[in-house]
Amino acid sequence: MKVLVAVKRVVDYKVQIRVKADQSGVETENVKMSVNPPDENAIEEAVKLKEQGLAQETLAVTIGDDKAQDVLRTSLAMGIDRSILVKSPNSLEPLAVAKTLSKIIEKENPDLVLLGKQAIDDDSNQTGQILSALLNWPQACFISDLKIEGNKLFLSREIDEGIEKLETNLPAVLTCDLRLNTPRFASLPNIMKAKKKPLDIIDISTLGIDTNPKIKVLKVEEPPKRKAGIMVNDVKELVEKLKYEAKVI
Amino acid sequence: MSVLIIAEHDNNILKSSTLNTISAALKLSDDIHLLILGSKIENLCKNTQSIHKVSKILKCDNEKLENFIPEIMAPIVSNIAKNYTHVLAPASTFGKNLLPRVSALLDVTQISDVIEILSENTFVRPIYAGNAISQVETNQNINLLTIRPTAFDKCEESGGSASIEDIEFLNTDTPTLFIGREVSKSDRPDLGNARVVISGGRGMENSDNFKLLYELADKLNAAVGASRAAVDSGYIGNEYQVGQTGKMVAPELYIAIGISGAIQHLAGMKDSKVIVAINKDTEAPIFNVADYGLSSDLFQAIPEIIKELDLLNKIES
Numbered sequence: 316m317k318v319l320v321a322v323k324r325v326v327d328y329k330v331q332i333r334v335k336a337d338q339s340g341v342e343t344e345n346v347k348m349s350v351n352p353p354d355e356n357a358i359e360e361a362v363k364l365k366e367q368g369l370a371q372e373t374l375a376v377t378i379g380d381d382k383a384q385d386v387l388r389t390s391l392a393m394g395i396d397r398s399i400l401v402k403s404p405n406s407l408e409p410l411a412v413a414k415t416l417s418k419i420i421e422k423e424n425p426d427l428v429l430l431g432k433q434a435i436d437d438d439s440n441q442t443g444q445i446l447s448a449l450l451n452w453p454q455a456c457f458i459s460d461l462k463i464e465g466n467k468l469f470l471s472r473e474i475d476e477g478i479e480k481l482e483t484n485l486p487a488v489l490t491c492d493l494r495l496n497t498p499r500f501a502s503l504p505n506i507m508k509a510k511k512k513p514l515d516i517i518d519i520s521t522l523g524i525d526t527n528p529k530i531k532v533l534k535v536e537e538p539p540k541r542k543a544g545i546m547v548n549d550v551k552e553l554v555e556k557l558k559y560e561a562k563v564i
Numbered sequence: 565m566s567v568l569i570i571a572e573h574d575n576n577i578l579k580s581s582t583l584n585t586i587s588a589a590l591k592l593s594d595d596i597h598l599l600i601l602g603s604k605i606e607n608l609c610k611n612t613q614s615i616h617k618v619s620k621i622l623k624c625d626n627e628k629l630e631n632f633i634p635e636i637m638a639p640i641v642s643n644i645a646k647n648y649t650h651v652l653a654p655a656s657t658f659g660k661n662l663l664p665r666v667s668a669l670l671d672v673t674q675i676s677d678v679i680e681i682l683s684e685n686t687f688v689r690p691i692y693a694g695n696a697i698s699q700v701e702t703n704q705n706i707n708l709l710t711i712r713p714t715a716f717d718k719c720e721e722s723g724g725s726a727s728i729e730d731i732e733f734l735n736t737d738t739p740t741l742f743i744g745r746e747v748s749k750s751d752r753p754d755l756g757n758a759r760v761v762i763s764g765g766r767g768m769e770n771s772d773n774f775k776l777l778y779e780l781a782d783k784l785n786a787a788v789g790a791s792r793a794a795v796d797s798g799y800i801g802n803e804y805q806v807g808q809t810g811k812m813v814a815p816e817l818y819i820a821i822g823i824s825g826a827i828q829h830l831a832g833m834k835d836s837k838v839i840v841a842i843n844k845d846t847e848a849p850i851f852n853v854a855d856y857g858l859s860s861d862l863f864q865a866i867p868e869i870i871k872e873l874d875l876l877n878k879i880e881s
């Protein structure tokens with residue numbers, strides 16, 4: 316089995332983001348960037364499948380600018396075998412990302428494709444679902460458990476009501492929840508080794524797909540601020556405030 | 565112009581997220597068509613006919629639709645969607661699972677998690693866990709939107725008299741089999757639309773201590789929620805998680821207990837009308853968004869609150 320993982324470079328989840336003064340977007344210059352958190356779970360799952368002898372080859376793909384090489388190096392340091400940067404001057408909408416990934420998948424022929432359930436910058440939560448439809452492969456989103464036996468997948472996915480269990484076959488597209496596993500830290504020796512692992516670069520223009528945006532961002536603003544609250548001294552005061560001031564109980 | 569809504573339901577009753585989505589659609593049109601795909605949904609459709617402003621129910625009833633497998637639903641939805649300029653679904657795990665697939669089949673970009681509709685082609689959505697608000701414009705023939713339920717009130721459920729039209733089931737073969745669903749049963753109000761929500765975090769320490777929270781919730785007829793840390797630690801099920809990667813809530817009163825207030829948690833609750841935080845750490849960031857903060861040990865505070873509430877009730881009766 317060959318496993319392909321899609322990883323996105325995003326502003327680190329611990330960073331308190333800033334909206335640009337000209338309202339054109341969010342400041343990403345000189346800000347700590349990292350692997351999109353659930354994509355780390357996708358990487359971890361792929362590496363585990365390799366360690367278990369279920370996967371023979373693992374491959375990480377990112378679409379982004381030159382700097383996106385760093386998330387591929389992280390993937391390689393975590394144990395992924397090879398990686399591909401699809402170089403794109405602009406950031407793409409999920410539909411274009413999925414089309415790009417489907418082109419790479421045509422060439423690479425993986426049996427299993429793992430994505431994160433959601434990119435924490437655009438919060439779109441679309442790419443895996445679109446990709447699965449484009450490939451006409453089964454989809455399982457927000458998975459928190461995965462077992463593979465031969466060609467069969469046994470999955471748990473997190474839904475609003477609780478947990479849903481599915482069974483399906485390879486090839487398939489899965490999107491990972493943070494609870495799927497605990498991503499490992501890349502050790503220093505592995506970070507060194509990762510520098511020698513393959514990182515191929517493909518220019519997106521060679522793939523022959525339409526990546527033009529279909530949506531125009533008019534402006535990006537800060538959310539409305541909540542007005543400052545007060546500290547109460549004790550439970551009695553809290554209950555009184557809720558009853559007579561806020562009138563919510 | 566009619567707007568198409570994809571209904572979220574459990575084959576018996578319509579979920580309230582559908583009612584919020586209809587409200588959003590009313591910003592675009594006065595004429596709503598509701599697409600209901602499911603199995604044995606005769607009664608469900610009949611009970612839905614009276615919803616205000618819904619003129620037509622498009623019903624696709626087939627046992628293969630019982631478990632909402634997106635591979636089976638998407639081709640049916642995209643086939644109908646072609647007749648509309650706007651197709652809306654709730655931004656619940658149901659809508660998130662289905663609508664992007666439809667977008668792939670129609671080759672349009674979906675706009676996720678819309679919180680405001682400014683015009684037929686201008687929409688507002690949060691990005692970066694709600695730390696930025698993006699206003700977007702699109703000129704696509706079909707606008708596919710998922711709607712954040714908490715951003716729109718529920719529509720009225722009476723006054724309408726929709727017709728019911730059967731639509732053809734198009735079969736898609738898929739190897740995906742539904743095995744089962746683990747759904748927690750609770751008599752408490754639903755987290756998504758409760759008037760009061762009480763959430764516990766890592767500070768609760770274990771699942772047994774959550775009973776204390778349930779006791780308080782029952783006094784206030786509140787829904788229970790949790791932080792990701794509490795769910796990850798196994799104190800409570802994933803369906804209770806509030807935040808960027810959990811549920812969005814916006815109740816009249818949100819009480820965060822033993823929750824530090826990470827941005828990913830705030831993303832799910834900072835639109836609540838009144839926020840109360842109880843935390844023993846005076847520096848906890850949750851206090852920055854709280855209207856009322858109480859710096860106290862929760863194991864002392866919760867029993868005291870219960871006592872105060874009992875006292876109040878006695879005075880009133």
Ligand SMILES: Cc1cc2nc3c(=O)[nH]c(=O)nc-3n(C[C@H](O)[C@H](O)[C@H](O)COP(=O)(O)OP(=O)(O)OC[C@H]3O[C@@H](n4cnc5c(N)ncnc54)[C@H](O)[C@@H]3O)c2cc1C
Nearest residue numbers: 765766767791792793807808809810822823824829844862
């Ligand atoms: C991509 C991503 C998505 C995420 N999505 C979500 C999400 O959807 N929802 C979410 O909640 N989190 C989410 N998180 C996790 C988030 O970053 C925090 O780790 C999490 O919210 C912390 O939970 P907590 O506040 O319960 O725990 P902690 O941060 O450990 O806080 C516990 C608090 O309890 C207080 N406390 C302890 N004991 C007591 C006591 N006896 N009495 C009073 N107070 C006490 C402590 O002072 C502390 O402030 C996400 C993280 C990532 C990376």
Ligand SMILES: Nc1ncnc2c1ncn2[C@@H]1O[C@H](COP(=O)(O)O)[C@@H](O)[C@H]1O
Nearest residue numbers: 321322378430431433434439440441442
């Ligand atoms: N530019 C990108 N490069 C590689 N993978 C991506 C990219 N954008 C999104 N993805 C993948 O798609 C998932 C969902 O992203 P989104 O649909 O944008 O929320 C992410 O977790 C990634 O696995």
